Amino acid sequence: MISLNESILKRIAEEEKVPFEHIKNGVEQGTIVVPMNKNHRLLKPCAVGAGMRIKVNANIGTSQDLSDLAGELEKLKAAIGAGADAVMDLSTGGDIDAIRREIINQCPVPLGTVPIYQAAIEAATKKKSLVEMTPDEIFAVIEKQARDGVDFITVHCGVTLQSVARYKEEGRVAGVVSRGGAFMIEWMNFNKAENPLYSQFDRLLDICREHNVTLSLGDGFRPGCTADATDRAQLEELLILGELVDRARQAGVQAMVEGPGHVSLDQIETNIKIQKEICKGAPFYVLGPLVTDIAPGYDHITAAIGGAWAAYFGADFLCYVTPSEHLRLPTLEDVREGVIVLRIAAHAADLAKKAPGAADWDRAMSQARKKLDWTKQIELSINPPYARQVFESAPQKESGVCTMCGEFCAMKKMNEVLDDKK
Amino acid sequence: MISLNESILKRIAEEEKVPFEHIKNGVEQGTIVVPMNKNHRLLKPCAVGAGMRIKVNANIGTSQDLSDLAGELEKLKAAIGAGADAVMDLSTGGDIDAIRREIINQCPVPLGTVPIYQAAIEAATKKKSLVEMTPDEIFAVIEKQARDGVDFITVHCGVTLQSVARYKEEGRVAGVVSRGGAFMIEWMNFNKAENPLYSQFDRLLDICREHNVTLSLGDGFRPGCTADATDRAQLEELLILGELVDRARQAGVQAMVEGPGHVSLDQIETNIKIQKEICKGAPFYVLGPLVTDIAPGYDHITAAIGGAWAAYFGADFLCYVTPSEHLRLPTLEDVREGVIVLRIAAHAADLAKKAPGAADWDRAMSQARKKLDWTKQIELSINPPYARQVFESAPQKESGVCTMCGEFCAMKKMNEVLDDKK
Numbered sequence: 001m002i003s004l005n006e007s008i009l010k011r012i013a014e015e016e017k018v019p020f021e022h023i024k025n026g027v028e029q030g031t032i033v034v035p036m037n038k039n040h041r042l043l044k045p046c047a048v049g050a051g052m053r054i055k056v057n058a059n060i061g062t063s064q065d066l067s068d069l070a071g072e073l074e075k076l077k078a079a080i081g082a083g084a085d086a087v088m089d090l091s092t093g094g095d096i097d098a099i100r101r102e103i104i105n106q107c108p109v110p111l112g113t114v115p116i117y118q119a120a121i122e123a124a125t126k127k128k129s130l131v132e133m134t135p136d137e138i139f140a141v142i143e144k145q146a147r148d149g150v151d152f153i154t155v156h157c158g159v160t161l162q163s164v165a166r167y168k169e170e171g172r173v174a175g176v177v178s179r180g181g182a183f184m185i186e187w188m189n190f191n192k193a194e195n196p197l198y199s200q201f202d203r204l205l206d207i208c209r210e211h212n213v214t215l216s217l218g219d220g221f222r223p224g225c226t227a228d229a230t231d232r233a234q235l236e237e238l239l240i241l242g243e244l245v246d247r248a249r250q251a252g253v254q255a256m257v258e259g260p261g262h263v264s265l266d267q268i269e270t271n272i273k274i275q276k277e278i279c280k281g282a283p284f285y286v287l288g289p290l291v292t293d294i295a296p297g298y299d300h301i302t303a304a305i306g307g308a309w310a311a312y313f314g315a316d317f318l319c320y321v322t323p324s325e326h327l328r329l330p331t332l333e334d335v336r337e338g339v340i341v342l343r344i345a346a347h348a349a350d351l352a353k354k355a356p357g358a359a360d361w362d363r364a365m366s367q368a369r370k371k372l373d374w375t376k377q378i379e380l381s382i383n384p385p386y387a388r389q390v391f392e393s394a395p396q397k398e399s400g401v402c403t404m405c406g407e408f409c410a411m412k413k414m415n416e417v418l419d420d421k422k
Numbered sequence: 423m424i425s426l427n428e429s430i431l432k433r434i435a436e437e438e439k440v441p442f443e444h445i446k447n448g449v450e451q452g453t454i455v456v457p458m459n460k461n462h463r464l465l466k467p468c469a470v471g472a473g474m475r476i477k478v479n480a481n482i483g484t485s486q487d488l489s490d491l492a493g494e495l496e497k498l499k500a501a502i503g504a505g506a507d508a509v510m511d512l513s514t515g516g517d518i519d520a521i522r523r524e525i526i527n528q529c530p531v532p533l534g535t536v537p538i539y540q541a542a543i544e545a546a547t548k549k550k551s552l553v554e555m556t557p558d559e560i561f562a563v564i565e566k567q568a569r570d571g572v573d574f575i576t577v578h579c580g581v582t583l584q585s586v587a588r589y590k591e592e593g594r595v596a597g598v599v600s601r602g603g604a605f606m607i608e609w610m611n612f613n614k615a616e617n618p619l620y621s622q623f624d625r626l627l628d629i630c631r632e633h634n635v636t637l638s639l640g641d642g643f644r645p646g647c648t649a650d651a652t653d654r655a656q657l658e659e660l661l662i663l664g665e666l667v668d669r670a671r672q673a674g675v676q677a678m679v680e681g682p683g684h685v686s687l688d689q690i691e692t693n694i695k696i697q698k699e700i701c702k703g704a705p706f707y708v709l710g711p712l713v714t715d716i717a718p719g720y721d722h723i724t725a726a727i728g729g730a731w732a733a734y735f736g737a738d739f740l741c742y743v744t745p746s747e748h749l750r751l752p753t754l755e756d757v758r759e760g761v762i763v764l765r766i767a768a769h770a771a772d773l774a775k776k777a778p779g780a781a782d783w784d785r786a787m788s789q790a791r792k793k794l795d796w797t798k799q800i801e802l803s804i805n806p807p808y809a810r811q812v813f814e815s816a817p818q819k820e821s822g823v824c825t826m827c828g829e830f831c832a833m834k835k836m837n838e839v840l841d842d843k844k
Contacts, residue, residue, distance in 0.1 A: 063825055063826065063827060063828045063830075064819070064820075064828035064829055064830065065816075065818070065819045065820070065825040065828040066816070066825050092827070092828070092830055093828070117830075120830075121830075168840070173785060173788045173789060173792065174788045174791060174792050174833070175792060175832075175833065175836045175837075175840075176832055176836045177832050177833060178832055179827055179830055179831075179832045181832065182830075182832035182835040182836055182839075183830075183835075185835075185836070185839060185840065186835055186839045189839055189840065224788070224791070224832075224833075225784065225785075225787075225788030225791070226773060226781070226784050226788075227781065227784065227785050227788055228788075264770070264773050264774045265730060265731065265734045265770055265771065265773070265774035266734070266774040266775070267774075291730065291770040291773070291774070292766065292769055292770045292773055292784055293784040293787045293788050293791075294766075294769065294783050294784055294787050294802060294803065294804050295766045295803070295804045295805075296799065296800075296803050296809045296812070296813075297803065297804075297805060297808045297809045297812050298762065298763065298766055298804065298805070301723055301726055301763055301766060302766060302770065304723055304726070304727055305726055305727050305730045305731075305766075305767065305770055308687060308713065308727045309687065309727075309731060312687045312688070323812065324812060324816075324826070325826070326791070326799075326824070326826075327809060327812045327813045327816075327824055327826070328812060328813060328815065328816035328824050328825045328826060329816060329824075329825040329826050330826075340720065341720065341723055344714065344716075344717045344720055344723060344724060344727075345727060347714055347716065348686070348687055348713040348714045348724070348727060349687065351648060351686050351687070351713070351714055352686045352687035352688040352689075352713070353688070359648075359649065361716050362647065362648050362649065362714055362715040362716055363595060363647075363649050365647075365715045365716050366595045366596045366646070366647030366648075366649055366650075366715050367595060369596060369646070369647070369715075369748070370595065370596050370597060377718065377748075378718075380716060381716065381717070381718050381719065382716050382717045382719075382720065383717075383719060383720070386719045387718045387719045387749065390718075390719050390745070390746060390749045390750060391718075391749045391750060393750065394487075394488070394746075394749075394750035394751060396487070397486070397487045398486075398487070402748070402749055402750050402751075403485055403487040403488050403750045403751040404485065404746070404747070404748075404749070404750060404751050404752075405485060405514070405601055406485045406486035406487040406514070406515070407486055408485075408486065408514055408539075408542075408543075408601055408604075408605075409601075410597075410598055410599050410600055410601045410603065410604035410646075411596070411597065411599060411646075413604040413605075413607075413608055414597045414598045414604055414607070415597075417604075417607060417608045417611050418590070418597075418607065418611065
């Protein structure tokens with residue numbers, strides 16, 4: 001059974017407007033996780049899972065092609081400023097340790113990583129190939145990151161000899177699109193050995209328990225195109241992850257499960273419900289889902305369409321997707337845009353699920369609209385500086401109305417005619 | 423029974439990859455409309471309704487505050503270039519006749535209007551108040567626009583004494599947000615008379631039949647905020663529109679029905695299904711729905727989230743919403759963005775509904791991704807120039823991969839390791 005600092009849980013219960021007992025029970029049973037490493041001074045912890053407001057994660061981090069610590073710290077600030085509930089540092093370029101430590105130091109929200117990236121890159125640098133990394137080296141990196149204060153780690157424990165066999169038998173269009181998944185497959189293929197993150201899962205649990213790191217069980221076989229969604233490889237991995245959730249709970253380690261990926265609208269509800277069933281209510285962390293493959297440059301939007309509905313059907317945690325997905329490493333502006341757009345999706349789901357307090361925001365905005373109170377409308381916008389910029393770019397001629405309808409503003413008319421202004 | 427030019431229906435059947443008989447029967451029964459005025463030389467007609475690909479409409483037009491014919495013609499070109507299936511001219515400023523005629527002249531797709539705008543504005547100009555317009559003047563404008571070649575008209579026939587009474591009894595947060603609806607209520611309130619578009623509905627049918635104008639039965643009581651969605655005023659109007667659909671079909675006039683508006687995710691399926699049931703399968707033309715009220719500046723996205731799902735559940739025709747909604751008259755760039763984003767929503771629904779041929783596009787893109795064929799990926803993008811611009815802004819260091827993952831590109835690795843490149 002998992003137990004956490006009660007004063008933090010009480011604070012979260014107040015913010016979420018739910019009874020403290022609900023969160024406490026959820027954490028104990030594993031249907032709620034509160035990622036908070038003992039070594040990270042976390043100013044804004046949050047809870048992810050059953051009955052909690054939908055959370056949004058922003059991925060930042062260098063790549064081999066673009067590595068700039070200052071730039072990534074700017075992205076961190078932008079993500080937090082835009083309202084991200086959590087951030088992942090996915091750096092694969094530059095001095096990865098230094099970058100992670102500085103990001104953790106400056107990150108007020110839960111910080112996640114994918115430790116296999118660093119393990120693979122260090123091996124590739126030192127030994128010329130990532131396939132030469134040893135299980136001990138992998139766990140050493142995980143332990144180092146846990147000591148540094150990482151709050152949650154994505155580990156692709158479900159990429160096993162068995163799920164790889166299912167994958168090969170399946171015949172996919174886009175294959176494997178998970179970087180961590182691809183690393184593990186490359187390693188297993190060369191070493192003719194089982195994935196150590198699976199075969200030595202207890203070792204992973206020991207590290208997580210010691211530092212209170214939350215496991216985010218990665219989906220190496222997440223579909224990378226809608227044609228591959230909900231296939232046998234994906235489901236095989238999910239079954240394995242379900243078993244690992246049981247083992248994490250027994251070991252007193254918090255665990256959530258990652259999910260697709262590219263999934264067309266008709267399959268989203270099924271994907272969420274099967275995950276919740278197989279993983280016994282473990283929090284579900286989804287990337288998108290992207291509901292079509294044809295919109296590079298707009299994949300924050302394909303993800304918002306899928307994410308809103310995934311969250312409505314029961315997903316708990318949305319990983320943002322930026323407009324740059326499939327095209328380039330995101331820019332600062334992409335980071336901001338990605339967070340805002342996925343927060344819209346998250347809020348739309350909270351509103352539809354009648355999350356405590358969610359409708360108050362919409363109602364306040366609608367009342368300000370009816371009163372033609374532009375100051376208030378802009379203040380209540382999800383991105384006030386941007387709303388102000390758009391509004392002020394087209395100066396009103398008639399006081400009180402915008403240039404869309406001018407004096408024929410329906411709200412203005414109705415206030416005058418039927419006097420139905422509230 | 424409605425019958426249309428068979429050679430055009432055959433062409434549409436080929437484009438839609440459905441049997442000719444399906445379209446012919448749908449048009450006869452009124453579950454499909456093909457807006458095509460006898461007087462408009464329509465280069466790209468389209469079918470809207472049961473079993474058809476989801477269509478997207480772009481609204482353009484001047485306002486009293488911003489009136490510029492050349493600018494609107496640029497917007498027309500931008501909308502068509504971005505792939506709009508239909509365009510509405512909602513001009514309320516400048517020389518409305520001249521603007522409409524030039525737009526019709528240059529518009530290759532079905533063109534819609536809301537004639538009451540012009541009637542009200544002409545009355546307000548000539549007589550100092552729109553409430554002084556006579557029913558004859560209203561019908562004269564409708565007839566003029568029909569003669570000019572308008573393919574479909576929005577008419578708020580369901581704003582009646584009865585539905586206004588229901589509205590007053592309801593007590594809404596945002597009231598009436600439909601401009602046409604507000605005009606009619608103002609007129610009825612002043613003249614203490616029934617809406618002539620309802621009381622003289624047969625006169626409307628005569629005009630439409632003569633010129634083959636498709637009725638788009640407007641929803642004056644569409645909810646303008648999520649708190650007002652699916653209320654008695656909205657439903658009362660829908661019941662009236664259902665009766666008018668019957669009368670239009672009996673008179674041999676094509677009719678579709680317009681729908682909300684602001685609707686939270688949990689109510690979208692119900693809204694679509696009740697419309698389809700009450701209106702006996704009439705094509706459903708929805709604005710959005712916008713799934714939250716809090717995102718001015720991003721309402722193309724709140725509309726895409728709602729529109730994709732509305733279309734998946736049975737809506738047929740999506741009216742775009744631009745990023746400027748609730749803030750200003752859309753710019754040229756807003757028009758382009760609005761069309762692209764709603765086309766993504768429409769395609770996501772087509773894909774999920776397994777519309778003939780829809781999945782081919784996604785599959786071709788996914789195959790190009792797997793091959794790291796960037797030329798093909800950009801060519802297949804929904805907005806190729808934009809995708810190219812984003813991609814080229816971050817030059818690749820390693821040949822064949824983008825800067826997101828660099829040499830750790832999962833697709834590249836998998837192609838090398840398991841040789842599973844298709």
